[in-house]
Amino acid sequence: xxxIILDRDGVINEDSDAYIKSPDEWxxxxxxxxxxxxxxxxxxxxxxxxxxxxxARGLFTMETLGDIHQRMRQxxxxxxxxxxxxxxxxxxxxxQCDCRKPKPGMLLDIARRLDVRLEGIxxxxxxxxxxxxxxxxxxxxxxxxxxxxxKTWETSGTCGELPAGTVVCDDLAAVVDALLxxxx
Numbered sequence: 001x002x003x004i005i006l007d008r009d010g011v012i013n014e015d016s017d018a019y020i021k022s023p024d025e026w027x028x029x030x031x032x033x034x035x036x037x038x039x040x041x042x043x044x045x046x047x048x049x050x051x052x053x054x055x056a057r058g059l060f061t062m063e064t065l066g067d068i069h070q071r072m073r074q075x076x077x078x079x080x081x082x083x084x085x086x087x088x089x090x091x092x093x094x095x096q097c098d099c100r101k102p103k104p105g106m107l108l109d110i111a112r113r114l115d116v117r118l119e120g121i122x123x124x125x126x127x128x129x130x131x132x133x134x135x136x137x138x139x140x141x142x143x144x145x146x147x148x149x150x151k152t153w154e155t156s157g158t159c160g161e162l163p164a165g166t167v168v169c170d171d172l173a174a175v176v177d178a179l180l181x182x183x184x
Contacts, residue, residue, distance in 0.1 A: 002043055003121050004179070005110065005139065007101075008050035008086075010126035010147015011172055012036070012072065019054040022064060023071040029146050031173035036081035038176050042183065047114070048072075048086040049106050049123075049133075056092035085114070101125075102132035107139065124175050125149075128156045135163030142175050143168045 009015040014027045036046055048069075054060050060068075065088070073083050087106050089099040098105030111118050123134030126147035134141045141163045143149055156162050169175045 001045060001116065002183070003045045003047065003114070003116055004039060005047050005049050005107065005121060005123045005134070006036075006172070007123075007125040007127070007130045008048050008072070008088075010149060011124055011144055012048070015126070015147040019057075019059050020068060021054060021060045023067045026068050026071050028072075028075060029171060031171060032146075033076050033079045033081055035171075035173040035176040036076045036083065037079040038081075038180060040076075040082040041080055042180055044179075045084045045114075046076075046082065047084055047110055048088075049101070049110060050086070050088045051101050051129075052088040052090055053092045053100075055090040056095065062090075085110070101127075102129035102136070104133055104136045107133055107137045111137070122175070122179060124172060126152060128152050128161065131163050131166055135166075141166040144171050144175060145169070146171045 006012060009020060012032045014029055020026050039046055052065060069086050076083050087110055089106055091097040091100050119138035121139045122142055123139035124142040124144060125131050126144050126149035131141040131143060143166050145153060
């Protein structure tokens with residue numbers, strides 16, 4: 001099975017410092033949904049792993065988060081894509097949970113529930129914590145320069161803080177181009 005793990009905000013959709021609090025605020029990054037479509041059509045399973053501290057902060061409800069995810073899944077479906085599973089951490093930054101990236105709990109849960117080994121699985125994120133979480137469980141880290149990615153590159157990439165082997169691409173479409181080109 002070919003599997004890829006994607007962060008949501010800043011990778012699939014535009015990010016916001018004020019949080020994505022409603023389906024109307026969820027706006028796909030140009031080319032991201034089509035990239036998911038190409039992955040799905042090539043036999044990849046697409047899983048989303050996202051910190052969603054807006055829940056703990058009271059900015060939106062679980063029902064609203066479900067509506068946002070339904071909109072994302074529907075939009076991907078309209079271009080031939082499929083998001084096979086969505087995992088999220090509902091806790092705030094101060095919580096002592098194991099699921100909030102950069103901790104690996106959410107990714108370990110993905111491995112357990114999907115019965116897969118994470119070694120070498122591409123994990124695409126726009127923040128250092130995304131990449132750190134992935135690297136800690138053996139995923140192959142991919143940084144996109146969308147969302148907070150450019151800032152991550154400027155603050156962490158240029159001084160060697162990114163996990164070893166991190167691949168940097170302009171956006172999710174470029175990641176998918178590289179993965180599909182390299183696929184047997």
